[in-house]
Amino acid sequence: MDTATQKKWDKVSRNFDFLTWGDDQRLGPHKRRLFSKMNGAILMLAAGTGNDFRFFPPGHSLIAIDISAKMLERAAGKVKAYDGRIELRQMDACQLEFADNTFDTILTVCTFCSVPKPVLGLRELYRVLKPGGQLLMFEHVRSRIGPVGVFLDLMTLLSRRLGPDLNRDTVGNVLKAGFRIRREENVYLDIVKIIEAVKD
């Protein structure tokens, strides 16, 4: 387990719901639209404090993991409000404790901005996803708009101490891990994106 990352997110968990209130309100409908595609055996990475559970379609059974025990403590309260079954487990995205080809769908929400070795983590997802399975991602990435991209590079020097990196090439990392992109959609500028990928 990556204890440095764990401690960082344990610390953030105290104010996480407050800090992300605006994002949850604005981006919730897009997440709901993405999650409507989930099916079969489902894994959610980096569940955080469980803010996104309310956007799941009802009636599913899934496993939600996070590296931070404190985040999961907060998520536990939100599990009860979901009309379905959510099992919470503490786990590192880069060392998944699941057998190969276990899941039909894997969900990530603002996860690969924070996983220290993103390609390694995405290869783990590739491993546990069944052939033909789908990876549904809601992520923020580095902008290709000149001054905005440079601004995100500069902000990352600070933001990575407190939380996520703001300049990741997550679409490129998904491809590097072996996935095929089925759909890529811009949600806010070219920074917040929906990425749908498939394991062929």
Add this chain to the structure above:
Amino acid sequence: MLFTLGDYLAGMLVGAVTALGVRMLVKPGMDMVIAMLIGMGLGMVVHFVLGLILSPAIGMFEAMIPASLIGMYGGMFFAMRDSMAAGSRSLTAALAVGALFGLIVVAGVHFYDRTLRGAVVDTGE
């Protein structure tokens, strides 16, 4: 709708506060390059502080991205005007110009967002 209004108000606030800071630091006759560097630095500090404060209410990227453009470019622009004594005659007018600049940048970012939004890749599966 309320968030859109919030975006514009946030942009106007960042613009006005940047213009206020520049007006206090940059005096007519100051070397224009130095004035613009001061304005840019000040604008970046203003955008960072106000962006962090406003992020929980309107969303991190929606607050920070327009604010960064307003702070950086607005700071340079206001400093250039003030160093040449070509800017607004009163503080109220300077703040109004700052707020107007913020409003225009937010409108531009909204327009650009509209043009970029949607599918970039879609295999139709």
